[in-house]
Amino acid sequence: MIEYTTAVTSALGHAGHPRSVLSDDDVKDLIIAALPEPDYERLRPHLELIHLAAGSTVYEPNERLSHAYFPTTCVIALIAVMEDGTSAQLALTGYEGLIGTSLLMGGGTKSSRGSVQCAGYAYRLPASILRRQLPLASNLRHWGLRFTHALVTQMGQTSACNRHHTIDQQFCRWLLMTLDRVAGNEIKMTQELIANMLGVQRERVTEVATQLRSDGLIQCRRGTITVIDRPRLERRVCECYAVVKLEYDALFRDLLPERRGVANTKYGGLRKTGEVK
Numbered sequence: 001m002i003e004y005t006t007a008v009t010s011a012l013g014h015a016g017h018p019r020s021v022l023s024d025d026d027v028k029d030l031i032i033a034a035l036p037e038p039d040y041e042r043l044r045p046h047l048e049l050i051h052l053a054a055g056s057t058v059y060e061p062n063e064r065l066s067h068a069y070f071p072t073t074c075v076i077a078l079i080a081v082m083e084d085g086t087s088a089q090l091a092l093t094g095y096e097g098l099i100g101t102s103l104l105m106g107g108g109t110k111s112s113r114g115s116v117q118c119a120g121y122a123y124r125l126p127a128s129i130l131r132r133q134l135p136l137a138s139n140l141r142h143w144g145l146r147f148t149h150a151l152v153t154q155m156g157q158t159s160a161c162n163r164h165h166t167i168d169q170q171f172c173r174w175l176l177m178t179l180d181r182v183a184g185n186e187i188k189m190t191q192e193l194i195a196n197m198l199g200v201q202r203e204r205v206t207e208v209a210t211q212l213r214s215d216g217l218i219q220c221r222r223g224t225i226t227v228i229d230r231p232r233l234e235r236r237v238c239e240c241y242a243v244v245k246l247e248y249d250a251l252f253r254d255l256l257p258e259r260r261g262v263a264n265t266k267y268g269g270l271r272k273t274g275e276v277k
Contacts, residue, residue, distance in 0.1 A: 068100035074120030088199030094181025
């Protein structure tokens with residue numbers, strides 16, 4: 001069942017020209033922003049800007065998708081759920097992509113759970129409208145499939161990381177990938193939820209977080225982690241982060257060609273490696 005708070009009818013302009021209560025920096029989904037004006041105008045009446053609460057669920061495994069989601073400030077994780085109730089994160093998506101990629105390829109369900117990792121806003125588009133518009137909006141299909149390629153890369157590398165690397169390395173990868181999708185250096189999330197994302201016991205997450213804090217890489221307070229030394233965190237992480245980041249950097253360059261080589265002070269995914277804002 002979909003859970004969210006504060007549904008807002010979208011009155012946003014296109015390509016960074018909002019006409020709503022949110023500021024310009026708060027309302028960008030790169031796939032929506034990259035659409036040509038005619039394609040966007042066909043979608044605009046059907047886009048609803050909603051606020052998604054942390055921990056809420058946008059879909060369950062094998063549930064028929066009623067909507068696609070285009071995050072702007074929230075981060076949504078794709079979670080594999082086992083029969084015994086245990087789970088592990090497969091991938092995460094923020095402002096660079098969409099939730100509901102199976103709709104682009106003729107499917108209507110997902111085998112994973114879509115769980116909101118970090119609270120924020122997203123555009124919600126009915127699945128029926130998306131299917132109807134795909135033949136008309138070729139750019140929507142193109143950018144959606146281009147993002148799907150990056151997402152598959154992330155999922156494959158995450159699986160390899162979970163199998164071959166330490167919890168310390170996995171935690172660092174998770175921190176950096178989340179940081180790339182939020183504004184600033186602060187992540188609001190409990191250690192219990194992080195443990196669920198990584199598929200490990202909470203005590204292991206606490207041990208790793210305590211060590212990173214002792215080493216001066218992060219600060220922790222209840223429900224919040226602040227990264228204070230990103231360059232050292234990047235040196236500590238396994239190669240999986242760099243593999244995924246390289247793929248997403250290519251996606252960013254395609255979506256925003258005018259920003260090649262430019263670091264974005266709001267969106268970490270456009271940061272150069274080692275840059276702290």
